[in-house]
Amino acid sequence: MNMKGVVLGVAGALAVTGVQAADLAVAPEPVDYVRVCDAFGTGFLYVPGTETCFQIRGRIRADYRFAITGQGNFGGVNYQKRNQNAYNFRARAYFYSDSRTNTEYGLLRTFAQLEIQTQTANGGDSRVNLDQAFIQFGGLTFGKAYSFFDFYQTPGFFAPFEPAHSDQNTLMAAYTFAFGNGFSASVSIEDNTYRQNQILRGGYVNYGGVRWPDLVGNLRVDQGWGSAQLMGALHEVRSPFNGVSNELGWAIAAGVVVNLPMLAEGDNFGLQAGYSSGAISYVAPNAWGPAARVADARIIRGDLKLASSWSIAAGFQHFWAPNVSSGFGVSYLDVDQAAKRFDYSNWDIQGNIVFTPVAGLETGFELQYKQTDLKGRNNAGNARQDKDMLVGTFRVQRSF
Secondary structure: OOHHHHHHHHHHHHHHHHHHHHHOOOOOOOOOOOOEEOOOOOOEEEOOOOOOEEEEEEEEEEEEEEEEEEOOOEOOEOOOOOOOOOEEEEEEEEEEEEEEEEEOOEEEEEEEEEEEEEEOHHHHOEEEEEEEEEEEEOOEEEEEEEOOOOOOOOOOOOHHHOOOOOOOEEEEEEEEEEEEOOEEEEEEEEOHHHHOOEEEEOEEEOOOOOOOOEEEEEEEEEEOOEEEEEEEEEEEEOOOOOOOOOEEEEEEEEEEEEEOOOOOOOOEEEEEEEEEEOOHHHOOOOOOOHHHOOEEEEEEOOEEEEOEEEEEEEEEEEEEEOOEEEEEEEEEEEEEOOOHHHOEEEEEEEEEEEEOOOOOEEEEEEEEEEEEEEOOEOOOOOEOOOEEEEEEEEEEEEEO
16 A cells, blocks of 8 residues: 555544544533522522622612691701792612622621612702722621611601711721620721711801721620610811810710510610710711701810710601501700800601502601700890791602
């Protein structure tokens, strides 16, 4: 056999082998399907190829708020003034992202909450707000999250607008130590600017540049009967004027929430009280003061005199049926701004009824009454006129 015959024979054999190989089924690449992660509750899935669980959630809320009677501006409505609306319509979208991974050093978690809102008030303003964005690793927390001072809110639609408790997301770095059996202690350094009000010097002026963040700490217990917390904060108050001393403000508060399943599943009662000096936002972040202004201090003859305040709030939530509930709340705030003609007190009373026709959909109506007792006299020497408001709100909310 000559060389040409050998080459042709080998080529033919290779061709036959190639055809047979092409006819063979090729094994597919393995598919890494998304799996349900039930370690952290419903709605979590595993990130393919990892042991990280993630969850994407959302909420759409529509509020229709009407001033029924009274004077003053509250929540974007005013019943009396001709240049302001007596109603405020608002639509808000929430988006939540949550990821969690168990590690040998503890839980590694990231969480973000984005809010997009438009409303009638303020000329139909629209805004986008990064409400929360934090990393947790073991007991550490970094980013923007609920203040470690905050604890209780009465069960109202507009609970953050009540005068007598704290509800503030803030930039922070914190550590929480768990003792076991539901007991824990936390210490946090938090952005001072989120807690600043103004300073009185004839009129109202803003803070000067502060040098230290706030120092916040709490002791907390969470058990089957409910939860309780004792909390405190240190807050630098710094004047923008040279020659005026700086002062260290502070706040302390305590709260308890007691579960009442003997009345109905989901029922609870809450109570919280606090006192502050130069740090009103820790006990009243939404005080309804004269001209809607609040001061942490007053400058008197070159000295910075801190304002003091105390507050108390209580609330009760009751389920008339598994899909029908009501919330009732009352709170009181007293503010001494180191100047009698600027002192005042607030009452806030509210009640609502909420109906859940299907899972994830809530509809409800709420009435809220606010009253401000303005102490002292005005520049003309006349007693200042108190103000009050009655406001109604209808809400539709879908969570998914």
